Amino acid sequence: MSVTTFPYSETGYFSKLICDYLEKVPSLSAFYHREPDISAFKEQLEEKRTQFTAAQRKVLATRLLAQYKDLPLSQATLSNIDLLKESNTFTITTGHQLNLFTGPLYFLYKIFSVINLAETLSATHPNDHFIPVFWMATEDHDFEEINYFNLFGKKISWENASGGAVGRMATEGLSNLLPELKEAWGEGETGKKLLSWFSEAYTQHNTLADATRYLANTLFAQYGLVIIDGDDAELKKQFIPYAENELTQKQSFQHITRTTQQLTDLGYPEQVHPREINLFYLKNGLRERIIERDGTYFINETRQSFTAEEILTELHTYPERFSPNALLRPLYQEIILPNLCYVGGGGELAYWFQLKDYFDATKVPFPVLLLRNSVLLLPKQLSEKLNKLKVPIKDLFKSPSALRTQCTHRDSDIEIDFSKQRTHLQQQFKELYDLAERTDASFVGAVAAQEKKQLNGLDHLEKRLLKAQKRKLADALDRVSALQSQLFPKESLQERNANFSEFYLVHGDSLLYELKEKLDPLHPEFTVITL
Template identity: 50%
Template structure:
């Protein structure tokens, strides 16, 4: 193949907002603090050092407590301990508690985070940099996380639930395991996957512990630190900001004002008047203010202002930040420099800078995570034989077929030249018509439209005929594209890591990590 990567912008899978952000469009500079380059991290370190008021000792001790019962690598243990130092900073990514990691990009997020932390250590050797995976334990959308795809089949966790997913017990996952195990077949790599699933989901009591165990098994050797924000002591640090949100509703005003300046872009999330949920086991519902009373949506619970503020002090763990407030919570308790996320995540972070400023919290640098397409040697050979570039394969299927049909045809299938010639002829006729009767001008215009439409139809018929002529070759191209883009979407958004682990085992993660470069903003194609 002529290259092994394309830019995010060329891939066609990123929004205008993210493409313009990556291109550092001047109009967007007001939406972020610093663009992520190695040199820019120096100023970010200085600003976070001066502005961070979180309790480092408590953070380290809390994470250590959350790791109890796990086999913790020396490098992860060292990273947890180092968080007590004022010269230690974090690089953070976050992700839902998808069953068995969910889609492939779970791996890419964490690998990006680990790689960036290592690069920062090389550039700023006087500091320590800890890669952090923030588990989205408080999310309540079970349908988004209760399945994964393996070899085109969906393995789903069937049950009725409500409330924060991290607190769910793992009842019912034995059935999913039996089906998955049967589909794995025999071999050492298959046995490793069985063990990973069983020790994570069948031997742990809740989804938080299961996900922590799995992520630690995959990435503990790289020093990854896994954090659960659903924690009373961590929430206690955040309680002043919870009070400000309840009483002042600062986030709604600041984010709304920012959105009003983002003309022409699709808005990722819109703020609510109060961007907090009330949370207990089996319950996570919006808090709504009605006059002097706070109401928990879809429940009979109602609190006066005094009662609500009293709960903040006594039970801060009952308040769960939504998508607008969660980033603030993260940055309050972590000495964080950079958040790494997908395009959709970075899009909503770009709405938040003025809110952070109003709360006097340093806004982190924002990095679009690495994206990867995993390709077998056989698939790469097919692409070469079919004379397809990676850019070709990233096209929409219909566009790929059309472009390749035109390339295969021995004659020109585009009638643009003929249409332009026709328009020039009718322009001359129209000049004459304007000097005569107005009705003649209308007749000229109507005839022009008819002739152009006729050429359009001839062009479509000719293209269709050429497609039939090259059916077999075009079919091989689209079949390869379907293999690499299952269900017409990016592989990383559909397939699970186990599909590739089955062939490559423990070599899979090091192979990906050896290729991706977090700060280069490119979509890597990795031939396995």
């Protein structure tokens, strides 16, 4: 497998905010704590060391073992959980939705990013320990975002009428997908392994959280990955003071609104809109916003309400019923983990930038933010076809129209560029302008109108010529377009569409080994892996 990298800014798929962050634009420095450089972690871990107590570590390790009670633990993961009790152990964390069968490919890239960064830090700080952590987004409630995965261009969907937090959803009905998957993956060794993973995950585990934990553990346990579910009453007890502040003071709304305005003033869009109370009420298939009006707390879309005293009693008695939204989840995460760095995609980092001022107000250390590895997997046979067509892989990041135009200009046996003709025409009109200015001023306008008409005519002829050459080169252009569609389905990045099973089916475990070997989380460039 070979590797090629190039700047994210040259792909066209990453926002100006993320590109500016990677380029360390000074105006963004107020929205994060430390830059994602290896040198930043020494100060980060010393800061976190003083903020994270032995009691917190004990609760964390105990609850992790409880969450893993029905799974066989690898020695690497068991050792890492045990190490979390020590004051010199820290986490590197990423999070993801509970997408069916891991969802899009970047699930793998996120987790290998934290695994590899933890290993790098362990080598550079031998007196400390660094644990890769995967935070399951069990309290999300947007079922339509996670109830499917794409397989060979087809959507494999799970129909489930239940609501509330997705992690608590029963896996009922997922066995119905097994015949379709068996046909798609075939009877080969890797196909059978994939089918057994799916079957074990979704027919032998009762909830989506348990099924996802099984899958992530199956794929990454050998690397010591620790999987955590924040939907845990004991862990949420540590969040009570912050949730109480949220309910009574609305502190997050004040700080996040101000920071968001500062970002938008710099020209960056708002990623997540803060609400006055950024908590949901979570109970028996229900996850709805908490809204306060005139001292009474209402549960949205229900008839349930609480007085100020009642809702605080509810919080202290049943902390598991209070669920942070996307803007409060990062704070909850940093409270219960000895975390140094959050690894996420561009959209995730964008809302973390909205939180810096709020973190400062709560006196919780703000983690280093690192963009996850982003990858295009290029099958060898497609690479060979691109070479025959003389199309560099980098060109496939262009829009389909721009790519066809570029290939036409390159392969045409005649030049499709009327620049010389335009220059010659403009020179002729320059002489006419000189003549017009010596005669009648009204003549100048007529000359200008005629020049515009002639230049427009040249533009039209150039477009006609380009169109004609595209017809002439249609076969080659169609082959290029077909390759682009294969590698960029739906005119989007492969990693946001394809499921890992398509590549695992061909390469088996070597796919995981090669990703682990080839990805460098501290190298901030887009990666193309030919395999």
